[in-house]
Amino acid sequence: MNKEGDFTMKKRLIGITLAAVMAFSLAACGGSSSSSSASGSGSASASNSTASGDSIVLTLNHDGATDHPYNYGCEKFADLVKEKTNGEVTVEVYPSSQIASGAKAVEFVQMQTLDMDLAATTSLINFAPIIGTLDMPFLFDNKDEVFQILDGDIGKEFEDAAEESGIKILSWFDNGFKNVSNSVRPITCVDDYKGLKIRTSESDVYLKLYEALGASPTAMAVGEVYTAIQTGVVDGQDNTTANFVKNKYAEVQKYFTVTNHIYTAEPLIINLDKFNSLTEDQQKAVEEAAQEAAEYERELSIEAEESDLQAIKDAGVEVTVIEDKAPFIDKAQVVYEAYKDQYGEMIDKIKAELGK
16 A cells, blocks of 8 residues: 555544544543553554564654655654664654644644654643743744753753653754744834734744734644635734745745744654553664754754745745844743743743853
């Protein structure tokens, strides 16, 4: 069976399994259903070894296009896993949100109807709320600061928090700094946001930031954005430069503004029970492959930044770069005030680590 036919069958199995999991949850009278109970109900993931000696197949979903650094990184991960396990474990990669998108994909991983996902931090906050700290506006000045935090002790704290929800973070891919585009007018100052209907990530932090800037924000999974812009549901969207290019938003947007207002990481996650079901050697191989793939994807992502911005200009989109961010940072303080009880301690820890 070819990959497309194989995926169609998997989608049917996912629907059947998800229904079974929901039925199980209702029968349990509201009791929490762990990953292991979802697995016990007959997981729809392609990760079962059906006989002794068979390869364990892991399904990996992500929302990037086939020419996005996400996909190159995930394919690299798949190659490394196969190599390091001598074929005992293989990975099937499904780009462009073929299985699920946003928080729904993370939920599928938690329930083990999907083995793995490359998930934005904004999609993880319902499962590990402290990770939302990373989405605070203007927290990081550059990617060196981001990687210092994610690859160190603070990153380990975020990983431990995810494991409490049955999700293991294997490594941190690069998503990038968020910018904003629209089809109404150039955004050159804070006042230009007024009244614009902007799609944001599925995060209250983003919603509060855009409200503070005077826009009318709507949270939406990335897979829905192009059509929402095309049909006028939203005027514009909040995303990285790479995602603007790869998702072909230049076809439906006239103006792009470089604000670098929020950095969003893209953790590579796996169902914790599935990971723990691997042998010790297989676990080590998967972890090593994830780290190496993340480093590879980060390099590709950073290299593509300048060419992606040029591609936007070449597509006829008017590009504005915000040099003076002080008025934007000032407006963002209302977000910090709103989250000081929830994220204040972690924000202070991050700033101390960065010497700010």
